[in-house]
Each structure stands twice: as structure tokens, then as C-alpha cells.
Amino acid sequence: MIDLFGSGGGAAVADALSEPGAPVPLLASIPLSPALREGGDAGIPIVAAETSDAAATTIRDLARSLARQGRGLSGRSLPMSIG
Numbered sequence: 001m002i003d004l005f006g007s008g009g010g011a012a013v014a015d016a017l018s019e020p021g022a023p024v025p026l027l028a029s030i031p032l033s034p035a036l037r038e039g040g041d042a043g044i045p046i047v048a049a050e051t052s053d054a055a056a057t058t059i060r061d062l063a064r065s066l067a068r069q070g071r072g073l074s075g076r077s078l079p080m081s082i083g
Helices: 009-017 034-042 054-068
Strands: none
Touching: 034 054
8 A cells, every 4th residue: 555645634634623512524544555546547446446455445335334324414405594
């Protein structure tokens, strides 16, 4: 794996954005591998090209986790009146 940008930055940002009672979770930390870069350059998803690569495994785990979560309120119209 390549530690191109250092590590821990995503967790630090999530912590900085969190407030008491409203935590901002770190969704994932995707390892940068040569296969991930090569697949990106070629337009081939790492999860299809190199299924056993650490980046592919992490991305699949993230997708499964997000699929299990409820949709929340993002993008929904909320009943609201100004009066």
C-alpha cells in the first residue's frame, strides 16, 4: 500500500466536524494500492478487476454498510411553512 497523503486525516476531519450528540462518522479509509490507481486510469473499477485487493475489500465493505443504513432526510422535501 502507498501512504501517499499520510494517514489519520479523515478521522481528524470527522472529529473536528462532530458536535456533542451529533457525531460525524468516518465512513472508511481506502488504502491506495497500485491496482486501485491502475484500475482508475483504465476506467475499470477495482472491485471488479482485483477483487482481493485491500482497496476493493474496503470499498465493498463501505458499500454494504451504506446500503444497510436508512436514507435519512438528505434530498427529501420537508413539510415547512413560514408564517
